[in-house]
Amino acid sequence: MKTSDANNAGLLIEQFDGNMLYCPEMRSWYGWDGKRWVPDSGQIYQVAKRVAGVWDNEAKECDNTTRKNLLKFSTYCESLVGLKAMIHLAQMDADIQINTNAFDRNPMVLNADNGMIDMEAMKYVDFDSREFITHKADVSYVRGARNKIWESFLEDIIPSEETRLFVQAAVGYSVTGLTNEDKVFILFGDGCNGKSTFVSTIINLLGTYASQASSDLLLRKRSSGPRNDMFVLMGKRFVAATETGESCQLDENVIKQMTSGERVSVNPKYKSQLEFTPTWKTWLSTNHEPSITGTDFAIRRRLLLIPFNVQIPSNKIDVKLRTYLANNYEGRSGILNWILDGVQLWRDNGLLLPEQVLNFTKCYHDDQDSIGHFVTERCIVEEGAMVAKNTLFSAYVAYCKQVNEKIRTKNAFGRYFKSENFSEVRDAQSRCWVGVRLDDRIEIYSK
Structure with missing residues (x-):
């Protein structure tokens, strides 16, 4: 040789x-x-x-x-x-x-400590290098295992059985590599309600399939460059983000990127430029309602608010519970089976939204819709009506200042009226919206 x-x-x-x-x-x-x-x-x-x-x-x-x-x-x-x-x-x-696209390509396989779980056939199988899996949950599959402490904890923090089943299905969907539901889950409520314990338990169990993301992952940034923070999430399935401040705005383009099923491009340091399809589902825990500027259905349908409004009295808080759920390895097998039951719930029924989540989400979007509020309270919608675009926007800005609502951009204002099927014309002096006018019975100061 x-x-x-x-x-x-x-x-x-x-x-x-x-x-x-x-x-x-x-x-x-x-x-x-x-x-x-x-x-x-x-x-x-x-x-x-x-x-x-x-x-x-x-x-x-x-x-x-x-x-x-x-x-x-x-x-x-x-x-x-x-x-x-x-x-x-x-x-x-x-x-x-x-290539990177060959890794973790089977969205219905979950790798555990003692083998792989085929979530399509709902069966346990041996490890197989030909699946090219790079992630592993930090749990062993034990058939029939239950964790009654976990189940009791869920009953305490989510009293509605309908909502609990929805959350179970949502977590089940989240551990798959599929993103066809196009949803971001927002856990909303003041402290001492169990949401951080709930999320940290899932993260600890899922091992490298889960990630605690940077708090600004979903937030609008001043720079408009590529979101390379997504690179570290490649192949993940459950991504948690926490606490948006009262003045923080969600980045609607990023949310659409993460939930649309379309490929994203990143250019991380010391790596080649990559394109990959997001596989993770985002769970945002916050005490403040995050702000959105978009009024279109495409962004609204992606955000689901899950209320965590049970306040656990300080004298009833089990300070050892979070440690137990995080560190008790044997107990994780029962929680894994709860998640797998959630996978089956989701496969059988999809994400059946309970009335509590629907109402809570609707109220959130209504609160965010300053343009809709303006049209309802300060405008007349009628056939043949017409108003100059600049006049209407100036009145809207004045309205928001009067009632202390967030002012949307002029582009967002225009998109709203287009989405509501108002037509545009140009008269001798300006461009106008047709089908709407200012209510002249209400004094509106545009200065």
């Missing part, structure tokens, strides 16, 4: 025995640990050092001159230069390359 870096690369690939792959987009090796594919943290160099041993063994069968040359080459193979050359050439071999 010829002593060369190229042959070393071939020998290195033989050492992998199918248990190492290279992802050009991530510029990283991945190794199979028996349960999932994990980014390499230096193991590739340990494997590469074995190649020197191949040449050592080859030398034993050769004459003195050849043996001397092979042993010299073996020493080179263990050098940093030799190792880097070998690894670099190996990673260029198409047979051991994998």
Whole structure:
């Protein structure tokens, strides 16, 4: 065999025995640990050092001159230069390359500590490297296990059985890799209501499938560049964000990106530019209603508010409960089965919205709709009516200042009237909306 870096690369690939792959987009090796594919943290160099041993063994069968040359080459193979050359050439071999879209491609498989759960067939199966799974929940599947403490906790913080079943189905849907419901779940309510304990329990159980995201993931930013904070969420399924301030605005474009099922592009540091389809569902916990500026149905239908309005008295708070739910490994198996029951609920019925969630969400959107309030309270909608666009917007700004409502942008104002099917015309002096006018019975100051 010829002593060369190229042959070393071939020998290195033989050492992998199918248990190492290279992802050009991530510029990283991945190794199979028996349960999932994990980014390499230096193991590739340990494997590469074995190649020197191949040449050592080859030398034993050769004459003195050849043996001397092979042993010299073996020493080179263990050098940093030799190792880097070998690894670099190996990673260029198409047979051991994998792209990011091949990882975690089955949305209905959940990887656990003791095997995989096929949520399509609802059965437990052995680990399989050919699924190319990179995530794992921190829980073991135990058939028939229940956690009555968890169930009792849910009954305390969500008294409505209809709402509890909805939340169970929503969590079940969230642990799949599907995003076809196009929803962001907003847990709203003042403190001491159990929502943080609820979310942290799910996060701890789901292991690397879950993430506690930056608090500004959903918020409008001043810069308009790519949202590279999404990169770390690739392949996740349950993403929690917390506490938006009273003045914070949700970034409606980001919400649509995360829930539309369309691919997003990111350009993270030290990686190639990537495109991937979000697989996570976002759960936002907040004490304040987040603000939205859009009035279109496309954003409204994506936001679901789940009320957490039970206030647990301080003398009845179980200070050990959160620790138990977070750290009791055996108890997680029962919670996992509760989640899997939720998967089945969702598959059977979809997200059946309870009246409590529907009403709460409607009230939230109504509160956000300053334009709708203005039209209802300050305008007359009638056939043949007409008003100049600038006049109407000035009146709207004055109204918002009078009643202390958030002023939407002029573009948002125009989109609202277009979405409500008001037509536009131009008269001799200005552009006008047709079908609406200001109520001249009400004094409106536009200055």
